[in-house]
Amino acid sequence: MVSIFPSARLRVSPFYESALAEGMVSASVYNSMILPTGYGDPQAEYWRIIEGVSQWDVGVERQVQLKGPDAARLAQILSPRDLSKCKVGQGKYVPICNHDGVLLNDPILLKLADDLFWFSIADSDMWLWARAIAAERGLDVEVSEPDVSPMALQGPKAEDVVAHVVGDWVRDIKYFWFRETEIEGIPVAVQRSGWSKQGGFEIYLRDGSRGIQLWNIFREAGKPWGIGPGAPATAERTESGLLSVGGDTDEHTNPFEVRLGQYVDLQVGDDVVGISALRKIAEDGPVRHQLGIILEDSEPRMPPYQWEDIMVEDRKIGSVTNSIWSPRMNANIGFALVDVAAVPGDAVAVFNGDERVSAQLVELPFL
Amino acid sequence: MVSIFPSARLRVSPFYESALAEGMVSASVYNSMILPTGYGDPQAEYWRIIEGVSQWDVGVERQVQLKGPDAARLAQILSPRDLSKCKVGQGKYVPICNHDGVLLNDPILLKLADDLFWFSIADSDMWLWARAIAAERGLDVEVSEPDVSPMALQGPKAEDVVAHVVGDWVRDIKYFWFRETEIEGIPVAVQRSGWSKQGGFEIYLRDGSRGIQLWNIFREAGKPWGIGPGAPATAERTESGLLSVGGDTDEHTNPFEVRLGQYVDLQVGDDVVGISALRKIAEDGPVRHQLGIILEDSEPRMPPYQWEDIMVEDRKIGSVTNSIWSPRMNANIGFALVDVAAVPGDAVAVFNGDERVSAQLVELPFL
Numbered sequence: 251m252v253s254i255f256p257s258a259r260l261r262v263s264p265f266y267e268s269a270l271a272e273g274m275v276s277a278s279v280y281n282s283m284i285l286p287t288g289y290g291d292p293q294a295e296y297w298r299i300i301e302g303v304s305q306w307d308v309g310v311e312r313q314v315q316l317k318g319p320d321a322a323r324l325a326q327i328l329s330p331r332d333l334s335k336c337k338v339g340q341g342k343y344v345p346i347c348n349h350d351g352v353l354l355n356d357p358i359l360l361k362l363a364d365d366l367f368w369f370s371i372a373d374s375d376m377w378l379w380a381r382a383i384a385a386e387r388g389l390d391v392e393v394s395e396p397d398v399s400p401m402a403l404q405g406p407k408a409e410d411v412v413a414h415v416v417g418d419w420v421r422d423i424k425y426f427w428f429r430e431t432e433i434e435g436i437p438v439a440v441q442r443s444g445w446s447k448q449g450g451f452e453i454y455l456r457d458g459s460r461g462i463q464l465w466n467i468f469r470e471a472g473k474p475w476g477i478g479p480g481a482p483a484t485a486e487r488t489e490s491g492l493l494s495v496g497g498d499t500d501e502h503t504n505p506f507e508v509r510l511g512q513y514v515d516l517q518v519g520d521d522v523v524g525i526s527a528l529r530k531i532a533e534d535g536p537v538r539h540q541l542g543i544i545l546e547d548s549e550p551r552m553p554p555y556q557w558e559d560i561m562v563e564d565r566k567i568g569s570v571t572n573s574i575w576s577p578r579m580n581a582n583i584g585f586a587l588v589d590v591a592a593v594p595g596d597a598v599a600v601f602n603g604d605e606r607v608s609a610q611l612v613e614l615p616f617l
Numbered sequence: 618m619v620s621i622f623p624s625a626r627l628r629v630s631p632f633y634e635s636a637l638a639e640g641m642v643s644a645s646v647y648n649s650m651i652l653p654t655g656y657g658d659p660q661a662e663y664w665r666i667i668e669g670v671s672q673w674d675v676g677v678e679r680q681v682q683l684k685g686p687d688a689a690r691l692a693q694i695l696s697p698r699d700l701s702k703c704k705v706g707q708g709k710y711v712p713i714c715n716h717d718g719v720l721l722n723d724p725i726l727l728k729l730a731d732d733l734f735w736f737s738i739a740d741s742d743m744w745l746w747a748r749a750i751a752a753e754r755g756l757d758v759e760v761s762e763p764d765v766s767p768m769a770l771q772g773p774k775a776e777d778v779v780a781h782v783v784g785d786w787v788r789d790i791k792y793f794w795f796r797e798t799e800i801e802g803i804p805v806a807v808q809r810s811g812w813s814k815q816g817g818f819e820i821y822l823r824d825g826s827r828g829i830q831l832w833n834i835f836r837e838a839g840k841p842w843g844i845g846p847g848a849p850a851t852a853e854r855t856e857s858g859l860l861s862v863g864g865d866t867d868e869h870t871n872p873f874e875v876r877l878g879q880y881v882d883l884q885v886g887d888d889v890v891g892i893s894a895l896r897k898i899a900e901d902g903p904v905r906h907q908l909g910i911i912l913e914d915s916e917p918r919m920p921p922y923q924w925e926d927i928m929v930e931d932r933k934i935g936s937v938t939n940s941i942w943s944p945r946m947n948a949n950i951g952f953a954l955v956d957v958a959a960v961p962g963d964a965v966a967v968f969n970g971d972e973r974v975s976a977q978l979v980e981l982p983f984l
Contacts, residue, residue: 252651253643254621256922258939259740259864260645276620278627279646282740282863284619349752354745373626373649375742378721382749385716385890395868496649497626501762523752555623572625 256284263309264399264461268469272479280310280373287481295480296577299448303407303472304480305465308445308452309399313368314357314377320389325359325367327387328380330505330522332515336361341426341441344369345505345513346376351527353503354379356495356510358426358443370400370454372495383523397458402443403468404450407475412451415471416440420451428454433467436460445482447490447615484553484574488583491542491615498540498571498585500557504528506536507587509614539590542612543570545582545600550575559601560586560609567592570600576616582607583616623651630676631766631828635836639846647677647740654848662847663944666815670774670839671847672832675812675819676766680735681724681744687756692726692734694754695747697872697889699882703728708793708808711736712872712880713743718894720870721746723862723877725810727795737767737821739862750890764825769810770835771817774842779818782838783807787818795821800834803827812849814857814982851920851941855950858909858982865907865938865952867924871895873903874954876981906957909979910937912949912967917942926968927953927976934959937967943983949974950983 254277256262261283263269269286276288286307289295298304316324326333329344336342338361346355346369355376357369369376381393403412412420415433420440423429428441437456444450455464469477487494493508505514505528516529543560545551557569573584588611592598596611621644623629628650636653643655653674656662665671683691693700696711703709705728713722713736722743724736736743748760770779779787782800787807790796795808804823811817822831836844854861860875872881872895883896910927912918924936940951955978959965963978 251618251620252622252641252653253618254645255619255643257645257864257920258922258924259861260922262922274619276622278621278624279649282646348745348748375745378715378742379745379749381715382746383753386750386753494626497624553624555625555627555629557625 254279254284260284263307264455264458265307265309265401265465268462268465269307269479274479281312281371283310283312285310285481286479289479293577294478296483296485298476298478298480299405299446299483299486300578301406303403303405303411303475303477305468305472305477306402306404306481308402308482309455309461311370311400313370313396313398314380315394315396316367316369316380316391317394318365318391320384320391321365321367324380324384324389324391326518327383327521327523328369329359330514330518330525330528332518333359338363339427339429341428341443343426343513345510346379347505347524347528349524349527351504351524351531352501353495353499353505353508353510356493360428360439360441362430368396368398374496397456399455399458399461400452401455401464401468402445402450402452403472404444404446404480405448408450411468411472411475411477412440412453415467433464436464438464445492446486447492448486484572485576488572488574488585489576489578489615489617494572498587503587504531504536506531507538508540535590537590538568538587540614541586541588541592541594542614542616543573543584543586543598543600543609544579544612545573545584546608546610547582551582554602560588561599561601562592562596567598579616585614586611621646621651627651630674631822631825632674632676632768632832635829635832636674636846641846648679648738650677650679652677652848656846660944661845663850663852665843665845665847666772666813666850666853667945668773670770670772670778670842670844672835672839672844673769673771673848675769675849676822676828678737678767680737680763680765681747682761682763683734683736683747683758684761685732685758687751687758688732688734691747691751691756691758693885694750694888694890695736696726697881697885697892697895699885700726705730706794706796708795708810710793710880712877713746714872714891714895716891716894718871718891718898719868720862720866720872720875720877723860725793727806727808729797735763735765741863764823766822766825766828767819768822768831768835769812769817769819770839771811771813771847772815775817778835778839778842778844779807779820782834800831803831805831812859813853814859815853851939852943855939855941855952856943856945856982856984861939865954870954871898871903873898874905875907902957904957905935905954907981908953908955908959908961909981909983910940910951910953910965910967910976911946911979912940912951913975913977914949918949921969927955928966928968929959929963934965946983952981953978
């Protein structure tokens, strides 16, 4: 057991004290902040996401805010997805790539106004990237990290809880769309979103001094639905085929390799970072693709913390990028980043050091 | 107690298994990797650095490698310190700033060849920054993260241990200079360096598969000098006045505010990122500066994990950016980032929430 403590360099979210009070026992670090990952009862936490409603401190999902006359232009320059039809109040899942077409991040872009955008980012210092591009191109835009911290309600009962707190209008919100509002005077944006496929919302807290108050409002409101604390769940996200950039990707991975090709619009402007490289990759065809993998050991095993080799006879065809026990499938499952020649149904072997496990490639998602 | 576990997204260094075997009990995360911070006996670990020799897993100090015809040019563009006289085998402490002159990182630059450089970075994704600048300027340089992981030997007896392993030539190495060599066939670079002021070396392991072997070589060699595990020590670095970028700095801090003005050469070329802004700041004079602060409570207190307000009567004049009990000074000491009008000798008050502690501003370093 290795303990971690926050510091000025390793920040906490406005919900940190609430997470401690709920009994947080484990954490990860994401965007240089403490991300609660467990509350001591993994089984209950998993099933709460699948069957009930789970409350997550995901304040680590930082916002890279673009504001100013060139904000829309910079948003498009940073993303190879066509944003020309994005409306105020709409969010879009967008890949961000470097000049070689390598995937750097996969944020949700929120359009708050014609000159105001948030990239709600995955784990990496995207403000450095955005500021460098903006400054080098001489754009008139301010790139900053606003006082915004998401809290998530996830699970099939999340909508009832959120509707109870903010009103039935949230039931009509489309996926990734959002509305700015107040909850007992606390400024928030409410978005249908979240890093699970069980349905739910993210509540973007816009006043970091009121995290505990906001947490408690939902904690109380959710009691009739059996709300409890939780966190982004590796088992659920693996079953559902959700990507973890930085976990499932390496320094060579492009969007086409990890099922994000549908979010790349090759006809966007030539000034979009990486678009030339992406056009070339699309034309040549990617060399790897992402599949599911089912391991044939029958007991839950410790999730490995490094990629594992996937072999066919003596030939390495790719890597398992994550694997975990699936309570709903009663199997160890994972993601495989493999040669495009490898297809669902292929029998393979997974090696962790000298330890060999038979496995089979399958389509994603699992469920 | 909150536990942390490595994952594909939260990598471990080649020395991780050694750190576990040595009894690591706490860790931080730095550059998306596990950084061991404690082995269960803080007092012994502190005094080992001050009086003996301490062995650190600092593989989290990643290298941003610049290689190619424009490598030297990019190194200079990224740094406002004049590098024109930097020789092969030399290292230099360099600030990296953004276009507004804000400090982003404070790496050691190592010049391995005329067309090959490493920035041995503090905590932030500097490869994103370097790649963005290189690509936007069309430079012919490859920016990558090589298989290089530093291990540090720190303390007054470190030189004896390192000389015993690699030879007496290391005794003549100047500060931040380095030599590439092999230790029992393991490729390394040996540099006089390290994040303490007690003297020592960093051994840059260049083959990640041989971390345990390298760790054990020094562990065995150091026994006559009482070597033991340790980690970058907040008490020592605070006493010695060493900066922690990201901990002691915020999104507005420039190098002049945190005693790095001596590493800014205003006459470097106009193409250096941030140089125009830095010239303006130098001309106008910075508005804040960094001093030491001695708190007047007489018992060790928990290091706060957020900046604390420094007040003079009802006026906030700055922040305590870190504080910790100093075993050698028998006091809680820290760094203060304050208005330039505040000077050593000033009596102030520190507030953590409603809790007030009297304090005095002093010069840095403490010792």
